[in-house]
Amino acid sequence: MSSLEQIEITTEELRHLVSPRAIEGDTILLNMGPQHPSTHGVLRLLLELDGEIVVNCIPDIGYLHTGIEKSIESKSYEKSEVMTDRLDYLNTMGNNLAYCLAVEKLVDLDVPERAQAVRVIFAELQRIASHMVWLGTHMLDLGAMSVFFYTFTQRERILDLMEMAGGQRMMTTYFRPGGLWRDVPDGWVEGVRELIDDLPRHFKEFEALISKNPIFLDRTKDIGILSAEDGLAWGVTGSTLRGSGVDYDIRKAEPYSGYERYEFDVPLATEGDVYARYWVRMKELYESVRIVHQALDKLPSGPFRSNNRKFVPPPRAELGESMEAVIHHFKLWTEGFPAPKNSVYLPVESPRGELGVLLEGDGGPKPYRCYWRTPSFVNLQVLPMLSKGHYVADLVAIIGSIDIVLGDTDR
Amino acid sequence: MHAQLEPVLTDLEQQFGASQSEFRGQARLLVAPQHILAAANALRDQHGFEMLAALSAVDYWPERTPRFHAVYEFKSLAKNLRLEVRVPLDGDDPELESITSVYPNADWHERELWDMFGLRIQNHPDLRRILMPADWTGHPLRKDYPLGYEEVQFSFNFEEIEARKPRPKE
Numbered sequence: 001m002s003s004l005e006q007i008e009i010t011t012e013e014l015r016h017l018v019s020p021r022a023i024e025g026d027t028i029l030l031n032m033g034p035q036h037p038s039t040h041g042v043l044r045l046l047l048e049l050d051g052e053i054v055v056n057c058i059p060d061i062g063y064l065h066t067g068i069e070k071s072i073e074s075k076s077y078e079k080s081e082v083m084t085d086r087l088d089y090l091n092t093m094g095n096n097l098a099y100c101l102a103v104e105k106l107v108d109l110d111v112p113e114r115a116q117a118v119r120v121i122f123a124e125l126q127r128i129a130s131h132m133v134w135l136g137t138h139m140l141d142l143g144a145m146s147v148f149f150y151t152f153t154q155r156e157r158i159l160d161l162m163e164m165a166g167g168q169r170m171m172t173t174y175f176r177p178g179g180l181w182r183d184v185p186d187g188w189v190e191g192v193r194e195l196i197d198d199l200p201r202h203f204k205e206f207e208a209l210i211s212k213n214p215i216f217l218d219r220t221k222d223i224g225i226l227s228a229e230d231g232l233a234w235g236v237t238g239s240t241l242r243g244s245g246v247d248y249d250i251r252k253a254e255p256y257s258g259y260e261r262y263e264f265d266v267p268l269a270t271e272g273d274v275y276a277r278y279w280v281r282m283k284e285l286y287e288s289v290r291i292v293h294q295a296l297d298k299l300p301s302g303p304f305r306s307n308n309r310k311f312v313p314p315p316r317a318e319l320g321e322s323m324e325a326v327i328h329h330f331k332l333w334t335e336g337f338p339a340p341k342n343s344v345y346l347p348v349e350s351p352r353g354e355l356g357v358l359l360e361g362d363g364g365p366k367p368y369r370c371y372w373r374t375p376s377f378v379n380l381q382v383l384p385m386l387s388k389g390h391y392v393a394d395l396v397a398i399i400g401s402i403d404i405v406l407g408d409t410d411r
Numbered sequence: 412m413h414a415q416l417e418p419v420l421t422d423l424e425q426q427f428g429a430s431q432s433e434f435r436g437q438a439r440l441l442v443a444p445q446h447i448l449a450a451a452n453a454l455r456d457q458h459g460f461e462m463l464a465a466l467s468a469v470d471y472w473p474e475r476t477p478r479f480h481a482v483y484e485f486k487s488l489a490k491n492l493r494l495e496v497r498v499p500l501d502g503d504d505p506e507l508e509s510i511t512s513v514y515p516n517a518d519w520h521e522r523e524l525w526d527m528f529g530l531r532i533q534n535h536p537d538l539r540r541i542l543m544p545a546d547w548t549g550h551p552l553r554k555d556y557p558l559g560y561e562e563v564q565f566s567f568n569f570e571e572i573e574a575r576k577p578r579p580k581e
Contacts, residue, residue: 016537062542070551074558105435232461232488235516248488342434345484345495347464356465358482373465373484381519410542 018048018056027055034063038141038396041406045383045395052391057384061377064410072370076336077103078177080367085171087372088408090130093122093162094350096175101256102346102357103177106339109311113300115179116258121192121295122162122174123257123348124288128199129158130351131281135206138278138400142219147209154202161191178312179305193296196289203285211282220275224386224398227272234385235378238353240402243280244272250349262294274401281403311337336365343369352376352403376408413438415490419458423450429496439495444507447498451483451510460485460494463510466520468528472554476501479528483510500530509535527552 014022021027027050034044042063048056068087072080084095097119104111111119136151159169165184166172174181210216226236228244241248249266251259267283269276306312309328318325339361347356353375362368379402386402387395416438423429427446432439442450454460465484472478477499485494500507507524509532511517521532522541529550532538540547549556564572 062540062544065542067551070558108435233515235462235464235514246488253488253491254493343469343482344435344437345465345482345493347493354464356484358465358467358484360469369467369469371465371467371482373467377519378516381516 017046017058021050021055022048026050032392032395034060039399039406040137040404041409043380043399043404043406043409047392047395049392052393054387054390054392054395057387057395059380059383061380061406061409064406066407066411068411069370069372073367076365077339077367078332078336080370081176082171082173085173086407087374087411088350088352088355088376088405089170090133090405091126091350091352091355091408092170092172093119093126093174094348094355096173097123097257098346098348098350098355098357099359100175100177101348102344102359103339105344105346106342106359106361107177107311107337109178109308110306111179111257112303112306113258114183114302115175115304117295117299118165118180118184118304119175119257120259120262121292121299122165124291124295125158125161125192125195127288127351128285129155131285132158134281134351134400134403138397138403139210141396141400142216144210144216147206150202150206154199157195161188161195164188164191176305176312178308179303183304189296189299192292196292196296199289200286203282207282210278217275219394219397220278220401221273222271223274223390223394224401225271225273226382226386230382230385231272234382236353236382237378238350238375238403239280239284240277240353240379242266243269243277243401245270250347250354254347256346256348259291261298262291264291274397277401277403338363338365339367347373350375352405352408353379372411374408374411376402376404376406377411380404380409413492416492416494419454419492419494422458423453426450426453437493437495439497441497441499444498444500444505447481447483447496448508448510448513450496451485451513454485454494454496455513458487459489460487460492462486462488463514463517463520464493466517466524468524468530468552470528470552470554478502479505479530481507481524481530504529504531506531506533508533511536526550529553 022029027048030047030049032045032047033039034042044060046058047054068083072083084099085092087095132151132155136148139147162172163169165188166174226244228246231241231244245268247266247268264287267280269279313329313332314325319329341363343360345356345358347354355375356373358371359367360369386398420431423440427442427450429440429442464486467482469480479500481498483496507530509521521535524530525532525538526540526542527550562572
């Protein structure tokens with residue numbers, strides 16, 4: 001009996017995806033996922049296996065499709081913001097940032113310096129938090145349990161700071177078009193400083209645990225090699241591409257939110273294997289700490305959001321005294337603000353790569369089209385190429401090294 | 412707009428009769444559907460746009476000509492340039508040439524265009540739905556595809572909604 005009959009898709013649909021040996025029954029077809037722990041979410045991989053060796057790998061995404069783009073198109077600009085948190089739940093502040101920048105560019109709205117600096121601090125803390133989850137789960141996939149607990153402890157401290165400012169651990173919706181929801185509370189600056197003074201010590205600890213571990217080296221060196229040419233052709237971005245030696249970081253290439261004011265390096269590795277991608281992300285952690293240090297030292301005082309009343313609601317205290325403020329408040333929360341009939345595409349550097357927002361207005365208060373160019377969606381496309389000829393256990397290491405988030409893949 | 416982008420725009424205008432526009436410093440080209448594959452080739456080989464950064468579409472329904480815009484975002488790392496190319500498409504069942512032979516990562520993007528907008532991609536190696544189930548009818552991101560929602564139950568319409576609420580089968 002052909003093993004094809006056990007799989008939902010018909011033989012005809014499969015014929016061009018797998019090798020002829022699968023049709024004859026020489027190789028095994030195996031579903032990995034949708035709920036496999038090492039697929040980092042709801043990802044189904046249809047594997048064609050020759051013994052333990054991957055002959056073909058067919059990713060099947062869409063199990064988590066939430067239709068967020070369509071939902072955003074039915075809400076006003078300000079109200080859509082809460083949807084963006086739910087896209088990539090390890091990079092909520094980064095999604096907020098991309099969306100806010102796109103709205104601000106579309107309607108031509110200035111952001112005060114203080115808001116820009118706080119945004120950078122949170123975006124970098126979020127990058128560290130995201131890399132902590134990546135490191136923990138990646139190591140878990142490779143069989144190291146304790147790193148997971150260590151990294152999650154550090155991540156928790158960052159989430160505490162986010163809760164302090166935004167009132168929520170993950171779905172903060174803290175950045176708003178024109179600035180921030182509210183100013184950072186008392187004690188927050190001290191909290192961040194304490195955290196970043198302490199973090200590098202832990203990063204060194206992780207490196208000491210992992211970097212020269214012989215099992216880890218065996219599992220990651222020369223596995224899943226992505227060449228620079230392939231990376232560019234397949235549109236791969238972020239640490240995954242920088243592990244192949246391509247110097248491309250949007251924070252450097254097209255600075256946004258004042259990144260041009262901070263000094264930091266872009267770590268590069270040339271090997272392009274799982275270990276190179278691990279190495280790049282570990283070095284990035286130190287760079288993020290460096291950026292946060294500079295942003296904290298230069299944190300400007302002043303307003304935390306724009307005072308352009310056509311786009312940003314007035315402070316609550318003004319509502320009791322000023323009729324003007326009441327009118328603006330009422331107009332903004334009932335009608336929203338109109339955006340020109342045109343579109344902008346705004347890319348930012350998320351922990352996973354280029355996170356782009358295509359935002360098109362139609363002259364009304366709702367986005368006519370809001371497309372998310374999510375890095376995981378594009379990066380995941382190289383998985384079949386990287387995994388061919390490797391063992392199933394290596395496939396697990398490769399998935400971890402691409403650092404996908406399925407909410408980011410399916411949108 | 413970036414000065415280095417000027418020769419690229421004029422070249423594409425001459426070769427393919429594209430028309431350019433600009434908004435907030437972002438350059439945009441309108442290319443006819445029959446030229447998109449050649450234009451993508453020219454962008455990669457002659458002008459150094461190594462990367463297809465993003466590919467999506469916009470539906471302008473109830474407008475018919477053009478009903479859709481396919482939106483390509485090209486990126487040149489060497490020159491640090493970005494260029495948006497838009498392809499206007501007419502009618503309810505438009506066809507679009509695949510550019511997977513030039514930029515392999517267009518593969519999933521184009522499957523998404525087919526799945527979400529119903530743009531029929533010509534010469535695509537594996538045109539299946541990607542985000543929706545294989546047997547789904549309709550293309551959800553079209554503007555004439557309604558956004559589903561659940562009606563809120565109040566005391567005045569409680570029984571009416573209760574009567575047609577889906578229940579698990581016995």
